[in-house]
């Protein structure tokens with residue numbers, strides 16, 4: 001056995017089945033102690049909402065946290081300040097103030113709470129019908145200002161405006177490069193549409209938990225690869241199944 005880079009989404013992937021989570025956390029913690037495996041969480045949550053979940057579910061302290069849909073990276077050694085190199089990489093083609101001003105012209109966009117507004121993430125709530133009308137207009141206005149953003153609409157209500165380079169997959173590769181870990185020793189786990197970026201950036205291994213949402217399953221139907229594994233089991237049990245499938249850990 002040797003070290004690997006383990007990256008997982010939290011809600012409905014790592015978290016969802018408490019007893020399976022306990023077993024998985026024990027295995028990962030032991031692997032990290034023996035082999036130096038790195039544990040990373042990649043979540044749509046802000047650091048504030050992440051810490052709530054970490055306390056509630058007694059999650060292992062990760063080596064790094066990718067928060068706010070890939071727009072912030074925190075290392076355990078310095079968990080108050082997001083990594084500067086990553087922030088700099090995101091800042092080209094991004095101007096938060098201009099985005100907020102443009103969006104204010106669309107009354108259908110309702111601001112999310114302050115804790116979810118981040119330096120590289122502007123977040124709203126909008127209904128699906130309004131979104132269809134607003135999205136193309138908003139996109140055109142952003143482009144006219146030379147802003148290279150992308151709009152992520154999820155759960156039929158949440159709209160995130162993000163820098164084009166701010167995604168979970170590129171953040172994963174940034175960490176792998178920092179720690180000099182090869183793609184075949186990197187594995188990402190997820191359950192929903194905003195995890196697709198983790199599965200399509202390169203040759204990293206991917207585990208789709210058995211409870212994956214329809215949008216991720218639909219994507220998987222047309223993107224089969226030996227690097228991807230759709231687990232039968234749900235949540236942490238699905239992750240464990242995938243880690244054994246790829247040989248990252250052995251069956252007890």
Ligand SMILES: [Mg+2]
Pocket residue numbers: 009010011012013190191192
């Ligand atoms: Mg999830």
